[in-house]
Amino acid sequence: MKPIVVVGFLGSTLDASKFGPSRWNKWRPTVSLAMHEDLRVDRLILIHGSGHSRLAEYVAQDVASVSPETAVELRVLDFKDPWDFEEVYGKLLDFARAEPFDPDAEDYLIHITTGTHVAQICLFLLTEARYLPGRLLQTQPVRGSLNPTGTWTAIDLDLSRYDSIATRFAVATEESTSFLKSGIETRSAAFNRMIDEIERVALRSKAPILLMGPTGGGKSQLARRIYELKRLKHQIAGTFVEVNCATLKGDGAMSALFGHRKGAFTGAVVDRPGLLRTADKGMLFLDEIGELGLDEQAMILRAIEDKRFLPVGADKEAASEFQLIAGTNRDLGEAVTTGAFRDDLYARLNLWTFQLPGLVDRREDIEPNLDYELDRFAEREGNRASFNKEARQRYLAFATGPGATWPGNFRDLAASVTRMATLSPKGRIDVECVDAEIQRLKRLWSSQRDDGAGVLREVLKPEALAEIDPFDRVQLAEAIRVCRKSRSLSEAGRTLFAASRARRTSANDADRLRKYLARFGLDWTAISHR
Known part of the structure; x- marks a missing residue:
């Protein structure tokens, strides 16, 4: 077994006692560490202020008397204000970095029973961050007893070691991922892995996210679900603001995005806050960001980096703290090459880039999305529609087959389900209804292909x-x-x-x-x- 080293503070109150035999009837946290038969302490690093040096030496002698094999090492660490979090954390961090810890040769326990509450919190944070490479150690007295030994508990911050906690985290993670997929039980392994990664990024980062994929591929819906997930986790407080950049043309683009002052141009009869200020403390989704002009791109970049921008006609900058999600069906890298997109903005957006596949690349997900669209129809119209068995099989055989090209991706699927549900007698989609819809889709797609x-x-x-x-x-x-x-x-x-x-x-x-x-x-x- 590797030697066990305990690191902890001297308890200026709990470890103090009168000299004499009566002190052995009192539970003293630091002394009790050396009194447990099932806890062998080879080294005890005892941190204390210079004003408590005498008590520290006194406690060290008592530890030596009950456990001669325990080497006590006194460390003086003074704080101007032991309740100042910044000072305490900074000095303990310096201590942790200077101490020659060797986890391969020794096991470490960080005693968090003694010290001020601020010190205990700092020890916890430094242990969680692995600056102190050990487990947390808690000790406590036995209530109603004169037993000076008390009890001890080691806490491992690797939560996966605790079955009940690990199970709850697994369930929470699954719920978060399902939330991003709107509860759809998707079957595409590649798509599910991507959603898992997006969920981790969304909850751990405030950096911009770039969603790439074809029109109708679900970028807008995914962006909104990311916002709702962060809001559910209390990570965001403002609103979700969505804009299709393809609709922002000419002089109106600057005004729409960054706002304007009254009188800035003809027609500016009142102040306009702009979309960026509306998204303050919330999330801004710029769909088809590749359609923005170069001037707008430059201002968006500054707004991302500095959280400040200049409204049209204003002489004072405005501020907005928002998280950005950008969407595009263009190859922005190619657009940078041709000069249509700023390379510095692309570099800023390209930290977290996710390529959403089209429906033809996720044919295994058509069936669960079919059920989702039926649920959406029922929620929207107040009438539930369903397939009979033969009709469902026929529709899925066509929808997942090579003849279905789905050029509009999920928009095509949603429109198809809406038509069948609306036209089905008494809410029951039969084979006749499915056959008519298949022919309608073939004509629709054929007309899009005819002579071009x-x-x-x-x-x-x-x-x-x-x-x-x-x-x-x-x-x-x-x-x-x-x-x-x-x-x-x-x-x-x-x-x-x-x-x-x-x-x-x-x-x-x-x-x-x-x-x-x-x-x-x-x-x-x-x-x-x-």
Whole structure:
């Protein structure tokens, strides 16, 4: 067995006694440490103030008399104010750093029964932080008895060693994770691992979080659940403020985000606080942050770092303490390369980045999300709908099969469930209703794919679209769809030219795709974020 070393304070009141035989009838915490048959103390490091040196020597002699094998080492540590937390913690930290602890050679017990309450708290915190590499030790007298030995208890701060506590923490962790998933019993192992990590980050960090993923992939809902979890844990007090940055254009973007003073511009008839001030003490979710202009990005960066910003038309800065969650379906790294996104803001956001997969990459989660959407419909409309067995099997076979592309991700699924629940007679979704919905989805998705006109209208002016041959429309539309599903121009090029690139000794797929898009007056920035 390794030698046992106890570290503790001299109890200026509890350890004091009159000299004489009667002192052995009194429980004295420090002396009692050496009187337990089941606790062998090889070294006792006794901390005391210089004003109690005589008592310390007296106690050391009594320890030696009951336990000659215990070496008592007196350490003088004076405090100007023993109730000043900052002073006590600082000096005890210096003590802990200077002491040559060797956990491989010795076992340490930190005695927290004696000393002021401030000292006891500081010993606890230093032990929890492993500056004092041991377990906590508590001693107490036996009530109603003259037994000077008392009892002792060692407390290990590794909570996983305590079955009942570990079980409660496991349940609490599971509840937190389920909370972020809105109670959906998701089956995707990769997605569940990511949610577990987000839950740990959300509860332990105030740093910005970046959620990346396709439109309709659940970024907005996850951001709100993170806010609600932190509020539930009393880590945040303000409101949840959400804004889609794609809607912030021109001069109004600055005013909407940072507020303005009355008279700052034409139409500014009253002061406007702005979204950042509204989010004070709360959480700000900037969805599609890649759509912000460079000037707005610069001010957002300063607001994140300094918690201060200048409203439009103001000569005095405003302050707001908020946590930021940003969402995007763009590759911000690529946007930095093209100059569309500030590299310093991206570096600040990129500490905690999570890529949310689309529905087609989580087909195993379609069934639990189907039940969730049915519950949402019942909550929203006041009428519950459910599938019969055959209808449910048919819908899931289609929804999880290769023919279901789910371009709108969870928004498509939610809309599909809403249609079936609304049209089902007496709230019972049957096979006929499912077949009709499957055909509706196929037509919807087919119309989005037809000649690519729908996709092309989003990025080209009517006169430019009219000049493109039908053959080229189909090809260009497919190139745009691949770009929107890819994280970078290079990745899109590798996907589009996968067959031909295998026959070439060298290839620059990104450059090849860039030149192709340029034929139609397009570039990566113009099409990848829509």
